[in-house]
Amino acid sequence: MVNRFIGLLLILFSHTALALDLELTQGINSAYPIGIEAFGDNEKAMEVKSVVAHDLAFSGQFKLITQPAVIGSGDVSIEKWRYAGADSVVTGDVTRDANGQYTVRCELLNAAAKGRVLFSETYQVQSNELRALAHHISDEVYKKLTGVRGVFSTRIAYVLVQEQNTRYALEIADADGHNPQSLLVSSSPIMSPSWSPDGRQIAYVSFEKERAQIYTVVVASGKRRLITAFPGINGAPAWSPSGDELAVVLSKSGSPKIYSVSLATGALKQLTFGNAIDTEPRYAPDGKSLLFTSGRGGAPQIYRLGLSDGHVNRVSFDGNYNARASYTPNEKQIVLLHRDDNRQYTIGIQNIGSNRIMPLTHSTLDESPTVSPNGKLVLYATRKDNKGVLGMVSTDGRIRLNLPSPEGDAQEPAWSPYL
């Protein structure tokens, strides 16, 4: 009996042992292959599809698979996508009802795992909301497949200079550059827009009074508020993560220095000292420190200021020109403007704990990098065809593209937080 029992145990063990144990530790770094199936034949369906496709394409995480020649329906279609190499497929349709409302149905199917539904949703929107909905769908797909929140519904602000430097506009556009709207228009220069943490306001520098002043403007209403108007430089405003104060650069007492201004009381506090130029402050996401550019070492380099102890330490060492640094949201990397050995200005990224700066771009006059709220993309200003345009690069350097730009020079982009 006991022997039989032992025998049974052995059989059980050997049965579990029958399954071969293997270990997989290596994968590939590659964009996720995804297929976007047509949402329908009508114009709006095609627009939704193209917005989603474009979003996913520029996100840097996805590789769009060309739609296989003949698409049937159901599983057959999924199989074709699978053979075409897509791991997942976005599918759906757009229909217009009698009231002019649109019903958009969207599904995300796992093509690799036999068409399992990963996401399915139906929306009802007005005609003018279709584009925003398409970005929302992109966000959902992105989140589902990468686990990271998408930034397709966020917005960007940038300065548009037109008509031979006689028209300056603070532009707000979708993250893909589409749908730009002028928030402010001025005949004097507008500089350094910066989003408040809640995405409702933008701080910027205006020269409308023939000298630099720092304003905030409410995005929804255009209502402005003057923050600083000291003699000399009033520049490079940056919101603290709490939204209570702005870090600004003032030269009221000599060299440009970094101060903080309480938005509630207007109280001013000097944060950096000395004769060197300190500029371009950016708070760390945790609000405990800020990065800034300083010439105190002879050449512009990035420094870190601890806000609790006032301690300053140098952060960048690679090359003799580094500026305009900001943390990625996870505070593991710093994105900055880097002049490389060929004296080319590029966008670089440096891991915390490392002194090495990896270039993300390779053009000659890139500037003003701003990191997307999910830390996956960097928006920056560059020049193309002797014209200022906005470029976008993924933080892994894999995807790089220019945003569609209107007439004029697009400068100093700023990526909004999640809205």
Place this chain on the structure above:
Amino acid sequence: MSFTKSYQMAFGAALALHALIFLMLIEQTQNARPVMELTTKNDAVHTNPARHQPNNELMRATTVDAKQVEETINRIKTKRAQKEQAEDRRQKKLEEQAKQARQERIEEQQRLKALQEESIARKKKIANEKRRLKQLKEQQENETKRLAEAKKQQQEAALKIAAINKRAQEEKDRIERVQKQQEALEKAKADAEKKARIAGEVNRYQALIVNAISRRWILPEQVNPNLFSRFRIRLAPDGSVLEAALTRSSGDSILDRSAQSAIYKASPLPVSSDSEVFNVLREINLTVRPENARG
């Protein structure tokens, strides 16, 4: 043995016969005595009470007439004469009888003597017979003894043979055992060789399978390398992935799905056409650990 028994029976019968004869002889010698006693008995007849009756008749006769008496006397005389004659005759007869008895006794004695002689002879014969029987018995005993000895020898021989047989059987068993051991060893060797061959093939296909999945596994960005998930993969004989079931989630659904997709995308996986090798590959427990990216 039966022979001796029948012989004994015959001998017994003879002995019994002799005994019977002997007894009869003794009976006859006893009978001789009453013959001689008979004479004394005859004497006693005179005093026999039976003789009183005629005396009583005589007394009554005296009372009758003379004639009758004469006649009676005559008759008595006659009767007496007759009686005397009869007595004489009886005497004579008795004498003859005695004579005859003597004669017979002599004859009897002679006969007895002869019988005695014969008895002696017989006894002698019996003794001889007994001796012979004894001899025979001794012979028989000797024979029995000899037989017993022979038997014993035979038994000993049988034991010896049995011992030899046993040794032979043992030897046979030993040879068989050795042969079996040899066979078992050879079988074990063949099994081990087969196992080694299968294990080698399995190893080769393991590497091929892991490589096939690895080449299709798109690592999620910024995945935590300390996470791991586990899948139970079931394969069809052509290597098609029938099932890639998540048996242990890493907690990161993106990581889990990326690996699952890789497994399905790698289908059909490289498998051996050798069914014994395939049987090992049929079910796979795949542990997925995002340690690094290839090249």
